[in-house]
Amino acid sequence: MKNILVLCTGNSCRSQMAHGYLKAMQNGKAKIYSAGIETHGLNPGAVAIMKEDGIDISKHTSNNVDEYDGISWDYIITVCDHARENCPYIPSKMAKRIHHNFFDPSKVQGTEEEKHAAFLKARNEIRNFCKGFIEKEFN
Template sequence: MKNILVLCTGNSCRSQIAEGYLRHFAGNKATIYSAGIETHGVNPKAIQVMAEDDIDISHHSSNNVDEYVNIPFDYVITVCDNAKENCPYFPTKAQRFHFNFPDPAKATGTPDEVMNEFRRVRDMIKDYSRNFINQNLSN
């Protein structure tokens, strides 16, 4: 069983979506965690767009990376440049991955335009998560 940590700035949108999809695609091959260098709570719009794709993240919590310092991670995925650059020293032998997804929480416009940005980012993260699991946990 592999341990995977997804890191973002506030653990509210991108890392929560990635946690949901990684858990979905990994099945029983991995334990998935997500955390932030800060905690901002799970964004209701992230919960909504994931529910549209039949993934329930409403039970997720926003966690600080310090809470997981004693877990032996195999993979650490940063999903924003800020987390990659500002993550405190995290003692791990984990293989590190990075992809800078746009922050849907910063979307502006009409409510429909904002939700469309959440969906666009969700779909990007879904593709990334599926490919990550296929490439790293296919055994």
């Protein structure tokens, strides 16, 4: 079984959404983990937008990357530039490193409709990325 780490700055939003999709899509072929270089807690907007698509991430926790020391990674996916540039060294000779900087919906200010639209945009981009990743790497 493969080990996949999804890494973001605070492990509250984008990495959590990717974790949810990868877990739902991988059909028992991988263990999915998500972490941040910091921990910011689970973003309620991310939980709500994922629920709209039938994925429950409400029981996820915001974890620091250091908590997973010793795991042999097959894939390390960074989902924001900040995490890619500031991530502590993760020793893994085997890991395939993949980077995609997703738009951060948690930074959007405005009406509830504008915030919802931002989370929807990010969620759909992340879902499409995860689908493509699974198709490429596991089929």
